[in-house]
Amino acid sequence: MPSSSGVCQSTERQCEGNTLKVCRSDGSGWAAVPCGEFHVCADGQCKRKQLSTCGNNTVESGEQCDDGNQISGDGCSRHCLKENVEIFEPMQAPQGMEGSPFVLGSRTCRSSTTRNKYANTTSTLYVKVSPIICKLDDKDVISLDEVKSHINFLSNVYKGAHVKFVLGSVRYETDKDECEVFFDTEGSSILRKYSKRDAISVFYARNIFGGNFPIGGFANLSGVVMNASAFGQRNILAHELGHSFGLDHPHSCYHGKDTSSRTCGTRGDQLCDTPADPGPAGVNGLDRCSDGTTKNGACTVTRCESISCPGGEKPHFKNLMSYYHCGVELTQEQNLVVRCVAENDQKARTSARRPCTVNTECDGGTCESGFCTNKPANVCTAHSQCTDGKVCVGGQCGTCRADGLVVSDVALCCGKKVDNIGRCCTGNNCCLSSVNAFVTSTGACQCKDGYERIRPGDASDVRCQKIVPQCVADGDSASSDAACCSHERNDQGKCCTGKVCCGPQNNSFTTSSGKCTCNSGYEWVTTNDPKDFRCQLKQQPTCKADGEAATSATDCCSKERDDSGVCCRGVACCTAAVNAVPGANGACSCQAGYVRINPQDPNDVRCKVKPAAAVKCTLQHTFSAGGFLRSGHTDIISNMAFSSDGKTLASASWDKTIILWDVSANKRIRTIKGHTSGVTGVVFSLDGKTLYTVGYDKTIRSWNVSTGKQTQALS
Structure with missing residues (x-):
């Protein structure tokens, strides 16, 4: 049994009667999953009951599967649907595809002869798609506009089968438990709960948990469950609807049959028109073969332009039914399957006439009894021009909507109100927290604090929105x-x-x-x-007391900090750490050879080494400018050096030369050339026999002082 606190381990599953308790992935609590009339809860699973009443090997006209009776057009009994139609996605054969039309649902379309009957069919079949959108915390997990774009995309994908999808009725689900689906325990029940007889249901959940890899969606004959948090939702929806219309994955082995035991040779799915496909690398448990082994994905696709598989297979990686999400292509055989299933197994959900709700959906025709006709639409400018209780919306007459139905225009509610998600409502049924409003004691509908009317001039629209403050311009005063x-x-x-x-x-x-x-x-x-x-203002540091260690002199405030890093004052600082000693009379004196750092400050007893006596210099020689100018350099002198005996001076210049001078005679001895750019440095060796130079030409050179010849060059 679950603990009284409701906290559990994410792997826990328990049975309570015929209800399966599944711990949520974050361990925050339990999700209750009724196993239903035709399943029994045992060993932490909803297991299917063995039924013997379903099936007489005949699919009567109008039925969706073999329901075990001979009544034509009864639409197939509920227990037959529950028994035979299971989840398609993700494929983990043999269990995962038990509801595939090729296995149970479509006996007719297994035959290629039957499928080929539709090879030349060009008439359009219409399929209504009825979305159920989860709405949590007053926010849709996906907008209705996005759903409409998905439906338009589907019509383009399946145009080769001449199947067109149109929007049906829209519903909203606000139960958090319903909107976070556990695939392996709740998948079938969600599809059964929202299935419709005349439309494909698409349930947009906030998340889908479970499986060996992230699940974008799954499907059966009656509909699809979509993960609204998944990337690439349009392609995922098109892929899942492919399962609803009889298409399989093009895997290497299928339903326990290895490729080698099939008549398709190296081809993958049961249509035999797509190459074998091991699946993408990194996706595990894609298929199970007859020897009981489970095959993992192995192929790598590069930018959806090329594919490489270890076994040399060449999968159709741009095929809609592959796992590569690189395209939405369908083969001719796949289009024939879709059309065949649409004409037979999905017959109750398809129509040769286009479904509609208003005239504007009929391309200039008229919407009558839920289907488009070729009659010219009723053009109007006022409600009085419409008959049969209809109202004028968008220049055409439309039918008034009942409470709870979503409308595109408030006029379709025919005098009633519209709540915040666009549903018709009456009286105080509209004034709810869902529209951020409440009913006052006088019976009026009023916005909550911090909210205002979306359309203040329309008394029939009681929706409220949060008040957004106007931004104050630069330079103007603001209250906050x-x-x-x-x-x-x-x-x-x-x-x-x-x-x-x-x-x-x-x-x-x-x-x-x-x-x-x-x-x-x-x-x-x-x-x-x-x-x-x-x-x-800068934060003032906390002053340290005398004797306390401080990280800086600032921490000692107006006191001193000795060389050991301790705050002190006056004679208390007089220690060997500051090179000072206390005198006999209590005064602080510097050690021998030291003097005060700040002799004018009696509180600063720190001492430093006594400076050496100043060095006196005497003039030894004065150079005559004339001698240098007459026979010297032609550009700036960059450096000079004396020999160790002081008799010879070497000067380096930007004119690329070095000149040796006789100091006593004030005469040039010789000019040394060799650098290819300005000379920047010059120095004599200790014995005065060798001269070293460096220049902008990135070389270091050595010269014989006696001859002026180069002895070595380093670069």
Whole structure:
């Protein structure tokens, strides 16, 4: 039994009577799944009962499957549908495809002879799609406009079978448990609950849990369950409807039959018109073969342009029924299957006439009794021009809608009101929390606090929406930060943006380089926000007491911090750590060879090494400018060096040369050439016999001082 707290392990499953209790994936509680009349809960599973009443090997006219009687047109009994039509997706043969038309539902379309009857059929069959949209926390998991685009896409995908899909009635589901589907325990019950006799149901759940890989959707003959959180929903829906109309996956082995035991040779599905397909790498448990082994996906597709499989197979990876999601192509045989199933197994859900709800859906014709006719539509400009209780909507006469039905125009409610999801309603039935309104003591419908009427001038529309504050412009005063929207609000209460906020009101200023900087003694309020130019007084550090360690002198405030990092004051600082010693009279003196760092500050007893005596220099030689100018360099002198005996001077210049000078004679000894660009450095060896130079030509060169010849060059 579940624990009293409702907390469970995500893998737990338990039976309570004929109801299966499944722990949710986050362990937050239990989901209750009734096993139903034709299943029994045992061993943590809903197991199918063995029924012997279904089946007389004949599918009478108008039936959807063999229901075990000879009554023509009874639409197939409920127990037959429950017994025979199971989930198609994901395919984990043999269990996963037990409801496939090729296996149970479509005895007629197994025959290629029967399918070929429709090879030249060009007339259009219409299929109504009735969406059930989960609405949680007052928000649709998918918009109705997106659903309509999905339906238009389906008609394009299946145009080769001449099957066109149109929007049927729309329903909304607000139960969270219903909208988070556990595939392996709730899949069949969801499809049974929302199945319709005259339409394909598409249930848009918020999430689908379970399986060996993320599940985008699954299907049976009556409809599809879609994961509204999945990527590529249009293609997923088209793929799942392919199952509803008899199409299988083109796998390498199918329903326990290996490829080698089939007459299709190397072809994959039962149509024998698509190559064998091992499936995409990374998707496990795609198929189970006759030897009991489970096959995992193995092929790799590159940008939906090419495919590589270990066994050399060449799958049709752009086929709608493959797992690669690279295209929506269908073969001629696949189109024949879809048309055949539409004409037979899905006959109750298809029509040669286009279903409709208003004239505008009939391409200029008239909508009568739910189907389009070729009669010219009733054109109108006012309700009085319409008959039979109809109203004028969009220039055409339409039928009044009953309470609870979604409408595209409030006029179709014929004087009644419309709630927040577009449903007709009457009186206080409209004034609910779902429209953010409530009924007052006087019987009036009023918006909740913080909400306002969507259409204040229309008394029939009681829907309310959240009041959105108007953004205050830069420079204007605002009552709160929120009123400035995404802008800032300075200390004067005015909205501003970027450097407009930089000024005295925020204790900041703009430098000459255009940078916003805090005033002296101030720091940024938020250091990581480039749009916030507000500054505040710097936080003063907490002063450390004498004897306490401090990370910096600032932490000691007006006191000292000795060399060991401890705060101190006056003679208390007089220790060897600051090179000082207490004197006999209590005064603090520096150790021998040391002097005070700040001799004018009696509180600073720190000492430093006594500076050495100043070095006096005497003039040894004065060079005559004339001698250098007459026979010297032709460009800037970049460097000079004396030999160790002081008799020779070497000068380096940007003119690519080095000149050796006799210091005492003030004369040039020789000019050394070799660098290919300006010379930037020059130095003598200790013995004065070798000269080393470096230049902009990226070389280091050595020269014989006596001869001026190069002895070595490094680059």
